[in-house]
Amino acid sequence: MSEKIYSRIIGTGRYLPEKILTNHDLETLVDTSDQWIRERTGIEQRHIAAEGQTTCDLAEQASLKAIEMAGIDPATIDMIVFATTTPDKVFPSTACLLQQRLGIRGCPAFDIQAVCTGFVYAVSVADQFIKTGMAKRVLVVGAETLSRITNWQDRTTCILFGDGAGAVLFEASNQPGILSTHIHADGQYEDLLHVPSGPSKLPQSDDIAEKTMAMKGNEVFKVAVNTLSRIANETLDANNMTKDQIDWLVPHQANLRIITATAKKLGLSDKQVVVTVNKHANTSSASVPMALDEAIRDGRIQPGQTILMEAFGGGFTWGSALLKY
Numbered sequence: 001m002s003e004k005i006y007s008r009i010i011g012t013g014r015y016l017p018e019k020i021l022t023n024h025d026l027e028t029l030v031d032t033s034d035q036w037i038r039e040r041t042g043i044e045q046r047h048i049a050a051e052g053q054t055t056c057d058l059a060e061q062a063s064l065k066a067i068e069m070a071g072i073d074p075a076t077i078d079m080i081v082f083a084t085t086t087p088d089k090v091f092p093s094t095a096c097l098l099q100q101r102l103g104i105r106g107c108p109a110f111d112i113q114a115v116c117t118g119f120v121y122a123v124s125v126a127d128q129f130i131k132t133g134m135a136k137r138v139l140v141v142g143a144e145t146l147s148r149i150t151n152w153q154d155r156t157t158c159i160l161f162g163d164g165a166g167a168v169l170f171e172a173s174n175q176p177g178i179l180s181t182h183i184h185a186d187g188q189y190e191d192l193l194h195v196p197s198g199p200s201k202l203p204q205s206d207d208i209a210e211k212t213m214a215m216k217g218n219e220v221f222k223v224a225v226n227t228l229s230r231i232a233n234e235t236l237d238a239n240n241m242t243k244d245q246i247d248w249l250v251p252h253q254a255n256l257r258i259i260t261a262t263a264k265k266l267g268l269s270d271k272q273v274v275v276t277v278n279k280h281a282n283t284s285s286a287s288v289p290m291a292l293d294e295a296i297r298d299g300r301i302q303p304g305q306t307i308l309m310e311a312f313g314g315g316f317t318w319g320s321a322l323l324k325y
């Protein structure tokens with residue numbers, strides 16, 4: 001019988017654009033307050049891409065850091081899976097643009113669009129290719145310039161989002177690795193969180209609201225908390241594991257209250273949860289890989305530990321990955 005193949009992390013990286021927009025800065029743009037934003041979301045600031053700086057620019061920096069940590073030659077990467085909702089161009093895919101930047105040729109490279117769950121979807125896809133022997137070394141990226149699809153006149157959304165990129169290199173190994181991934185979607189929630197127009201559904205007017213994110217925050221909040229605890233249980237059940245076997249929760253960083261509620265349902269202490277939302281707000285598909293990178297680089301996450309990653313986003317989409325570092 002052939003040996004089981006797992007996807008193991010060999011490198012991580014993150015990149016945040018230089019410009020910081022604080023809650024106090026937002027007070028000058030819309031009718032809000034630092035106190036309101038902190039209390040309702042836990043967010044203190046967000047990073048915003050410079051004029052002309054694109055999603056691929058951020059992704060390139062994050063990827064180079066992951067490649068450096070892994071100590072590999074980029075030419076040995078045999079697949080790029082890129083999660084983004086804010087691609088540089090309609091086409092080519094941002095994965096192809098990144099492939100060119102990294103000087104790689106020939107390997108498959110494609111984008112995944114699952115909004116804030118994009119990275120978890122991308123990890124799931126990468127894992128299928130590695131487990132079946134179709135790929136040995138896969139670069140998985142989550143990168144966004146959400147500031148480009150934010151309505152800076154809408155206080156109910158503009159306080160929540162930011163720009164950034166995270167990258168993770170996975171390699172085939174006979175040591176665990178990713179234990180399981182779980183991805184889901186339910187399209188009936190389209191109108192709770194969306195951008196009303198796109199390349200095919202053109203805006204009906206010049207109103208900026210047609211081209212930027214619209215959200216019914218309250219309703220999204222409730223579904224997110226319930227769904228995230230459900231997916232955590234689904235993941236543990238699939239592995240015959242119990243809550244106390246999780247060392248780290250690396251959640252999508254949308255709102256501190258959602259993160260805290262999910263951690264509480266899992267019986268995890270604050271110290272077992274990686275929180276970055278205060279520093280860079282919701283960066284959609286970039287949030288999980290950036291949080292993972294931060295906790296690996298500062299030594300919190302140690303080899304052999306068990307990590308639960310989970311995310312929820314527009315679609316709705318949701319998903320999780322359980323892995324050994």
Ligand SMILES: CC(C)(COP(=O)(O)OP(=O)(O)OC[C@H]1O[C@@H](n2cnc3c(N)ncnc32)[C@H](O)[C@@H]1OP(=O)(O)O)[C@@H](O)C(=O)NCCC(=O)NCCS
Binds near residue numbers: 314
């Ligand atoms: C958006 C969110 C922070 C709002 O918090 P909330 O506690 O649900 O607040 P509500 O939407 O009920 O609004 C409460 C009041 O604050 C006001 N308000 C909304 N945004 C505000 C802001 N930026 N500053 C000050 N007041 C604000 C509302 O107008 C409302 O006023 P009213 O009571 O006079 O009508 C919260 O719902 C949330 O985080 N939802 C999930 C969003 C999310 O994570 N989306 C991405 C998923 S990937």
